[in-house]
Amino acid sequence: xxxxxxxxxxxxxxxxxxxxxxxxxxRQGAKLALLDVNAKRLDEVVANCQQxxxxxCFAFTCDVASEVSVTRSFASIExxxxxxxxxxxxxxxxxxxxxxxxxNGEIVERMSLEQWQQVIDINLTGVFLCGREAADSMIRNxxxxxxxxxxxxxxxxxxxxxxxxxxxxxVAALTxxxxxxxxxxxxxxxxxxxxxxxxxxxxxxKPEAHERITSAVPLQRTGAVEELAHAINFIVENDYFSGxxxxxxxxxxx
Numbered sequence: 465x466x467x468x469x470x471x472x473x474x475x476x477x478x479x480x481x482x483x484x485x486x487x488x489x490x491r492q493g494a495k496l497a498l499l500d501v502n503a504k505r506l507d508e509v510v511a512n513c514q515q516x517x518x519x520x521c522f523a524f525t526c527d528v529a530s531e532v533s534v535t536r537s538f539a540s541i542e543x544x545x546x547x548x549x550x551x552x553x554x555x556x557x558x559x560x561x562x563x564x565x566x567x568n569g570e571i572v573e574r575m576s577l578e579q580w581q582q583v584i585d586i587n588l589t590g591v592f593l594c595g596r597e598a599a600d601s602m603i604r605n606x607x608x609x610x611x612x613x614x615x616x617x618x619x620x621x622x623x624x625x626x627x628x629x630x631x632x633x634x635v636a637a638l639t640x641x642x643x644x645x646x647x648x649x650x651x652x653x654x655x656x657x658x659x660x661x662x663x664x665x666x667x668x669x670k671p672e673a674h675e676r677i678t679s680a681v682p683l684q685r686t687g688a689v690e691e692l693a694h695a696i697n698f699i700v701e702n703d704y705f706s707g708x709x710x711x712x713x714x715x716x717x718x
Contacts, residue, residue, distance in 0.1 A: 465610060465700055468493035469519050471545040472700075473538075475528050475594055476555030478505035480663040481614070481689055483512075485552055488693035490518035497541040497548075499526040499555070499594075520545060528555045528590030538597035547605035550700060551598035553591045553613045553635070558665075559583050560624045580627045587631035591638060595653075599642070603649050611646075612699055613639050613655040615709060617717040632657075636709055643707030652706035654699050659713025661687040682715035 472489055476482040478500035486498055490513035498513070498521065500506045506523040513521045522544050526537040541548060559582050565573035595611050602609035618625055619632040635655065642653035660666060660677050666686060669677070678685055695712055699705050711717060 465549065465608060465703060467697065467700055469495065470549035471495040471497065471541070471547065472550040472552065473497045473499065473541060473548055473594070473598060474552045474554060475499045475526070475590065477509055478502040479509075480665075481658070481661060481692055482552075482554045483509045484689035484693045485554065485696050486513050486521075487516050488690070488697060490514075490516040490521065492697070493517055493519050495519045495545045496521040497524055497537075497545055498522070499524050499528065499537060501525065501527055528594055529585035531593055534590075534593040534597055538594075538601065542601060547607040548598050548601040549607055549609050551594060551609075551611045552696060553594055553611070555590050555594075556587045556614065556631075557583060558625075559627060562624050563626050575626060583627035584631050587628065588634045588638075591635050595638065595642060599646055599649075599651060602646075602651050608650040609652070610700055611642060611651065611653045612696060613653070615639070615655045615657045617657050617659050617711060617713050619657060620717065639709060640707055647706065652703070654705055654707065655709040656692065656695050656699070657709050657711045657713070658692055659687060659711075659716040661689055661692060663689065680716060681713070685714065687712060687714060 472494050474482055474486050477486050477498035496518050503525045510521050510523045524537045527533040559579040561575045563575050613635050615635045616632040618629045619636050621629050639653050639655040
């Protein structure tokens with residue numbers, strides 16, 4: 465599918481991977497709808513995308529965990545930019561913690577229901593809500609399309625991330641399911657499972673923590689956000705890539 469002059473929706477676009485994906489698509493002349501709860505930072509990304517060459521670019525303040533917020537945003541996107549051709553489900557949060565934390569033989573902490581629910585609501589329910597609205601738009605408008613979900617190598621399980629791993633595993637399952645359900649409408653669905661990327665959060669780690677993470681990666685470095693954006697381009701442009709999860713982790717999960 466062509467990128468130029470097609471409309472792409474990116475969630476969690478105000479920073480990190482989402483902003484990098486937005487800028488990459490902008491440089492190729494895409495029409496962009498950028499979604500996030502952080503309106504101020506989102507406006508900055510919109511300005512950058514306009515400067516980079518986006519055909520059109522609009523910001524939509526949206527809570528992906530809210531059905532009302534998502535349905536309103538997608539209706540507004542169609543009004544401003546026309547039929548949706550692509551969606552990148554990138555929005556996500558971390559609320560890490562052990563299921564049960566024990567110190568000196570005593571239970572000192574448990575993962576709270578709030579920690580669990582916040583991550584499930586944004587990282588999994590948000591993917592469902594946005595994916596449903598994008599597919600609805602594509603089918604109604606008879607628009608060939610692609611839905612790209614950001615999963616994680618943590619979907620296989622990771623200590624201290626019961627909530628995150630469960631959500632990202634669910635995202636992988638949604639990807640496979642939608643690829644089968646939507647293929648007859650010429651809608652593809654695929655996912656990327658990133659390893660450790662050089663986002664603001666990772667860059668702000670203490671040097672010893674950063675070194676510990678990078679030393680576990682066979683390529684001995686974190687991924688650049690531009691490298692993930694390049695993977696998005698590949699999936700969009702390759703019309704035979706569907707129902708698969710592209711692991712982009714520098715060989716971390718062998």
